[in-house]
Amino acid sequence: MHSLQPKHSKLKPEEVEELIKELNISVGQLPKIKTTDSCLPEKCARGDVVKIERKFDEKTRFYYRVVS
Numbered sequence: 205m206h207s208l209q210p211k212h213s214k215l216k217p218e219e220v221e222e223l224i225k226e227l228n229i230s231v232g233q234l235p236k237i238k239t240t241d242s243c244l245p246e247k248c249a250r251g252d253v254v255k256i257e258r259k260f261d262e263k264t265r266f267y268y269r270v271v272s
Contacts (some may be wrong), residue, residue: 211257212243215268220253237269244271255257 224231237254244262248271
């Protein structure tokens, strides 16, 4: 992983369910990330949800993508 690349981590199924309930959406409504993206953690398959942590000043923001 490159030092400027934000941290990417695969969510557990329980975390995905909690996220979907919290955002009141379906997994298909999340933005997509390709399986060929080099920043994905190992063993990510289609349909997995990835959490991306980006730091802005002193704050950390979280973004979610579904692997397609």
